[in-house]
Amino acid sequence: MKMNKTTKNNMITYLMVIAAYVIVQTMSSTGHLSRLLSGLLVPICVYTIAAVSLNLVVGFSGELSLGHAGFMCVGAYASSIFSNIASDMPSVPRFIIAVLIGAAVAAIFGVIIGIPVLRLRGDYLAIVTLAFGEIIKNIINILYVGVDSEGLHVATSSQNFHVAADGKEILKGALGISGTATLYKDLRDYFFLIGVILVLVTLFIVQNLVNSRTGRAIMSTRDNRIAAESVGINVMKYKMIAFVISAALAGVAGVLYAHNMSMLKVSTFDYNMSILVLVYVVLGGIGSLRGSIIATVILYALPELLRGFATYRMLIYAIVLIVMMLFNWAPAARDWRSRMMEKFFGKKNEKEAA
Amino acid sequence: MAMLEVKNLAIQFGGLRAVDNFHISIEKGQLYGLIGPNGAGKTTVFNLLTGVYKPNEGVIKLDGVDITGKNTIEINKAGIARTFQNIRLFKGLSVLDNVKVGLHNQNSYDTFTGIFRLPRYFKVEKAMNERAMEILKVFDLDKEADLLAGNLPYGKQRKLEIARALATDPKLLLLDEPAAGMNPNETQELMDTIRFVRDHFDMTILLIEHDMRLVGGICEELTVLNFGQVLIQGETSTVLNDPAVITAYLGE
């Protein structure tokens, strides 16, 4: 039965993540993990969450979003500001609330941006998401936030930014936010575990969403907008659901990123970050969540581990990206592949629905 | 009271009156044909009936309810489902899921229930699966339920489109050239299926068709459209023998 097959598939993905965690933890406790590699673990979780959530929009809703880093940025800053304001709170509940705030603020931005963006299609949608990503970056770049006994201060230039001596300046424009990670010293050793849990939560949400009534509706809008409307599917509504959930989860990735960093700078969340996440999604297979995870882990870890490779990393990404797209999507390549399948397996390749 | 009652329907594109003074009255349970030469405005009539275009004039009543000017989604909910001349399936979804998308507004639970797998999710999904398989069986597609819709052979894709439309539980089914691209055997089989759908689902069906054997074989009444206007309306045998119809098709 179909039901069991998808459930089994989902389980394999969860188990894969858990197994990876167990192996890494074992290596770490037996001292087989280099400092370099352990430094990569949390960022890998960050990018995995980002890639899985972007895949929801690109793979399942069928829209190319180039502003994913913008949502990560919003989540990162909103949660860091909260953590700095609520620094008296015990760290565990503080972190949980920070995650929820990051997700919620990113979701709100998802709604605000989604309303205009989702009216557009294809190339226009892509370029406008890119535009919004840049606008978010530009605005946070001039934002100053501080807190003192009089309350919260927000300004758009350093001249107008005055925080009393008893308070603290949290966000200082282009200088960003520093010291968020030190607020979580006691959780330091558990950040990888937290990252893995957030990856699992993300997977849980996206996998279950995709295999539900809402998910089918989302995919129907991807496959044929006009037919979807003809069977009573509200296309805008379902594109919006996918976009907002994706934004919220990107926000979570941003929270994890920000709380793992001693310095949070807005310049990190540029267009290139969005493209990098897109590369993971495309190379892992558009619409394949497990593929996104595997691609992220390999592509993130590899260049850091192979020093010589780092120089050529982006070049190789670019070439692989082009070749993958041609191989997977060009009608000629598809025909060739199905001919090869016929030749070697003696029958037509009838791909079953996963 | 008629199932579909259309009066004085008209739409203009630029200066061109694509459909003008169109009227039709279809009784419940009728198998009705809309024919006419290429470019006569048949598909435009379908697009008007399903809210893809908004008419400039006229009234459309479905089962006594005025649906003029409503959008596609509202019209589907009101009870009109359709297929397309150029097949529009959800190619990346399985055959079963295509029908389940059709059931979207029949069996419902919210996104939260879906993500967190609340009891209602399992109950409704089970009901949806059963209903979808039932519909697929009618079209002899139940064995292909797990295949991707895009991998079905052409004839079966046409059938799946009808199955998906039926899943929305319509009062009126619009078929846009269901036999296009089919061989005589497949057409014959399709005719049986359409008749079966009418009887089994107690359906009212309006179809556009070029294949005169199909039209003559199953339609009880016909409307002939020419240059966007109704040329003649009436019983199939009378209409097909009318000299004006022959002229319209064959030219002067």
Place this chain on the structure above:
Amino acid sequence: MMSFLSYLKDGISLGSIYAIIALGYTMVYGIAKMLNFAHGDVIMVGAFIILSSITKAGLSPALAILAGVVLCTLMGITIEAVAYRPLRKAASPLAVLITAIGVSYLLQNLALLIFGADAKSFVTVIDVPALVLFDGKMTIKGITIITIIACIVIMSVLTWFVKNTKPGRAMQAVAADKDAAQLMGVNVNATISLTFAIGSGLAAIAGLLLCSAYPSLTPYTGSMPGIKAFVAAVFGGIGSIPGAMVGGILLGVIEIFGRAYISSQIADAICFAVLIIVLLVKPTGLFGKNIQEKV
């Protein structure tokens, strides 16, 4: 008042560069129906070719410009044939867009490996005396004058070419309906190749003008002006040649005024806000045509 005029002059100068880049975008988008993300990077490559031809190969400025235009043209044709053409009939419209992003990355990183990440200062290729107005209260740089003239000339020639030559009419036919054009005997592949050739040749000129006005060249030089030029093309109405010119100049003026009167830090945000507003209020731009999907 003088500062206003001076900003206006700067805006028109920047806008003329956007306009030339936007012409390339708008032709490719109008005819091949694809967003060529790599267009901005072709500009950068063109600038590097011209710079190295002068500093390394010792060519004269005229020959260097010629080399830049010819090599970029060939590159444009090659990119289209290898990376874009096989995907023209792909099932998903995202395929060619993502590939274009890949090409953009490829060009940037090739340039990074060959020329390094540090900014190269661009040599003076065009040496035209500045125009001094209002008793020295305002000077218009030679390069500004050349840029504006180049922009007008290129637009006029392109408009004439598309309207009055056989290949130009073939372009119009392909833009309107690829399949129908094919049936009418138009060589669609050759026409799209020609479009990329023209767009990429123009990109080399745009690279020269951009780096002459802002003489600092890195592998990322083309990327932001490229995206902004796309904004300009959308603003003017994608597919429209006069639209690209008007959109480019308006965007340049808006950007310089935004920098001067609002904040230099959010000038880019202002440009992008223009794009969003245009797409929401008039998605077809100032000179665009309306297209609806057929059911």
